[in-house]
Amino acid sequence: MAFAYILTVLTACLFAHTHAAAFNCSEPPNLGHFDVHSCCRMPEVDLGETPAKCAAHIKTLNAQARNMMNGMGSNNNNKNDTNNNNNMNNPAAEFPAYAHICYPDCIYRETGALVENEFNMENVKKFLNKNVNKRDKDIIPQIARSFQSCLDYIKGHMAAVGIKSYAKLPMGCSPLASMMYSCVNAETFLHCPAKMWKNEEPCNVAKSFAAQCNPLPHVPLPIG
Numbered sequence: 001m002a003f004a005y006i007l008t009v010l011t012a013c014l015f016a017h018t019h020a021a022a023f024n025c026s027e028p029p030n031l032g033h034f035d036v037h038s039c040c041r042m043p044e045v046d047l048g049e050t051p052a053k054c055a056a057h058i059k060t061l062n063a064q065a066r067n068m069m070n071g072m073g074s075n076n077n078n079k080n081d082t083n084n085n086n087n088m089n090n091p092a093a094e095f096p097a098y099a100h101i102c103y104p105d106c107i108y109r110e111t112g113a114l115v116e117n118e119f120n121m122e123n124v125k126k127f128l129n130k131n132v133n134k135r136d137k138d139i140i141p142q143i144a145r146s147f148q149s150c151l152d153y154i155k156g157h158m159a160a161v162g163i164k165s166y167a168k169l170p171m172g173c174s175p176l177a178s179m180m181y182s183c184v185n186a187e188t189f190l191h192c193p194a195k196m197w198k199n200e201e202p203c204n205v206a207k208s209f210a211a212q213c214n215p216l217p218h219v220p221l222p223i224g
């Protein structure tokens with residue numbers, strides 16, 4: 001009985017091990033409609049007025065971009081409207097590609113995480129301690145560690161390619177914020193505290209796949 005148990009555990013470990021190392025990274029596991037975002041319960045964070053403020057900021061940028069486009073001449077008139085950022089009835093135009101960079105940039109600046117062009121870890125920790133719902137406080141140390149790991153990796157990469165900061169978009173947003181946002185999320189997923197992890201097969205498979213196939217920094221980094 002004890003022997004059988006040990007054998008089972010051994011086999012399970014062996015299987016888990018080979019399983020974890022055996023993914024073909026071009027072929028993500030098919031988890032059907034399972035929502036992997038539900039695997040690591042995300043904390044409730046009170047951002048106060050910041051999201052509204054940053055949404056308004058994006059609208060201002062949209063208006064500026066619209067004016068820029070209008071200023072770029074009239075040869076747009078004959079073109080198909082489908083791809084046109086000018087068309088503000090189109091939801092994609094309300095949140096164009098640059099907004100995915102400018103919105104997190106705004107959120108991190110408004111919350112004090114990003115000061116000038118540097119992440120301030122003291123402010124990040126202060127913000128988390130103050131604004132994460134008490135029932136979710138177990139995840140705060142991990143989020144702080146994720147920030148540090150991502151920052152160290154990205155800074156190391158910048159040093160390796162010899163740049164001090166990433167080039168900003170014409171509207172003044174730095175891509176560092178959105179990279180950090182995605183990296184921190186992915187890193188926290190990989191190191192989700194047991195209390196907040198849904199210990200189910202699809203979640204564990206998704207985590208093994210991510211660990212093998214999407215290591216730090218978890219996002220593509222710009223070269224310059």
Ligand SMILES: *[C@@H]1O[C@H](CO)[C@@H](O)[C@H](O)[C@H]1NC(C)=O
Nearest residue numbers: 021022023024025026027028
């Ligand atoms: C991984 O998957 C890709 C895409 O299906 C395939 O072309 C490739 O041969 C596979 N690699 C291995 C080592 O099985």
Ligand SMILES: *[C@@H]1O[C@H](CO)[C@@H](O)[C@H](O)[C@H]1NC(C)=O
Nearest residue numbers: 076077078079080081082083
């Ligand atoms: C607009 O796009 C459609 C589909 O992509 C195409 O069939 C049509 O010819 C285009 N019209 C103009 C004016 O370019």
